[in-house]
Amino acid sequence: MPCDELEPLILRRLDGRLTVEAAQRFERHLERCDECREAFDTQKRVAAILSARPEIETSLGFTRRVMANLETELGCLDLLNWRAWTFRLAPVAAALIMVAALEFESIEVTESLEFSDLVTDWVVAQDGEVSPLVSLLWQEDVATETLLEVVLTAGPVEPF
Amino acid sequence: MLNADRLIAISAPRLRAVQTGRAVSDTSGRCVDPDLKLVNEAIAGSLEAFEALVRRYQTRVVNYAASILRDAGEAEDVAQETFIRMYRSLKRFRGESLFKTWLYTIATNTARTALDRRGRRERFGGQSLDDEAQSLGADSIPSGGPDVETTLMTRDAIDRALATLSCDLRAAVILRDVEGLDYKEIAKVTGAPIGTVESRIFRARQLLRKVLQPLRGVHEGTR
Numbered sequence: 167m168p169c170d171e172l173e174p175l176i177l178r179r180l181d182g183r184l185t186v187e188a189a190q191r192f193e194r195h196l197e198r199c200d201e202c203r204e205a206f207d208t209q210k211r212v213a214a215i216l217s218a219r220p221e222i223e224t225s226l227g228f229t230r231r232v233m234a235n236l237e238t239e240l241g242c243l244d245l246l247n248w249r250a251w252t253f254r255l256a257p258v259a260a261a262l263i264m265v266a267a268l269e270f271e272s273i274e275v276t277e278s279l280e281f282s283d284l285v286t287d288w289v290v291a292q293d294g295e296v297s298p299l300v301s302l303l304w305q306e307d308v309a310t311e312t313l314l315e316v317v318l319t320a321g322p323v324e325p326f
Numbered sequence: 327m328l329n330a331d332r333l334i335a336i337s338a339p340r341l342r343a344v345q346t347g348r349a350v351s352d353t354s355g356r357c358v359d360p361d362l363k364l365v366n367e368a369i370a371g372s373l374e375a376f377e378a379l380v381r382r383y384q385t386r387v388v389n390y391a392a393s394i395l396r397d398a399g400e401a402e403d404v405a406q407e408t409f410i411r412m413y414r415s416l417k418r419f420r421g422e423s424l425f426k427t428w429l430y431t432i433a434t435n436t437a438r439t440a441l442d443r444r445g446r447r448e449r450f451g452g453q454s455l456d457d458e459a460q461s462l463g464a465d466s467i468p469s470g471g472p473d474v475e476t477t478l479m480t481r482d483a484i485d486r487a488l489a490t491l492s493c494d495l496r497a498a499v500i501l502r503d504v505e506g507l508d509y510k511e512i513a514k515v516t517g518a519p520i521g522t523v524e525s526r527i528f529r530a531r532q533l534l535r536k537v538l539q540p541l542r543g544v545h546e547g548t549r
Binding site for chain 2: 205213219231239
């Protein structure tokens, strides 16, 4: 039995995985081969030392921390679950749609007002002439405050 | 999916096997995973079953991670992450291997990721080897026994010896000699062929021989 084939046999012998015949052949080889016998002893001793390695205890509250982390994890997973949160937000979305629909209806029942109409009403007088007050806009000696007051106080019944 | 017919009631004589996560055989001689009932319940959404699995394996996972990382605090972090990853992946567990084997696979990958992270941190942060090689904290060792000091020294010496090995050799020999997995299970956990696993374990023990030499007396004296 050549020594280089003995490595797997040493492991199997340690684990008791050799047949009776193979174990006998193995033992006969060990009696003649110092190197293999030393390797076998080393394997046995190191395995024994490692298997006796003292365990450390987990810190108190380890399980509690795992469960707390898991709850956080589940919370995050819940956020990522679009079905869950879209279902939860469905009533809010429905309410928003209803409000938007009502607003749309209220706009439709009132007379539509275009910006251009407002400007026309503001600038042009009833007889088609430009309001004399509008001409103030082109007068250089009129103060800004005066113009602002004119615009703000002009009513729809009596423009300027 | 998991085979429901593989479920068996765990009898009292099998208690030790269940506690250690070792496979047991049913009346027909089939190998049955002692964790399968809890796993199935956890998959069905039982947090109590998940918690029971955590309690059953927390010490082993923390110790395994500590062997790989040589840092008790980091080992607990890795163990925490391992269990969270386990929960995320539970529905993908098909029962083709023991739950314990599957859990060690997750722990191994998580520990390797932590080692890579630490490596990057040290490369860029300039942490010294002495800092890295901090021994396991004294508060992590069970106290109160008459031989606490010996326990502390033994464990520290073993961990220092293990730290001299490459990650692959270390994982293989720890899974075999400390955690008690068989070669087939180790092959699954590490993703290496059985022949490679055997070779790694053999080489690891040969390399550890000189480093562990001082412990021979202690070990033999305690037996």
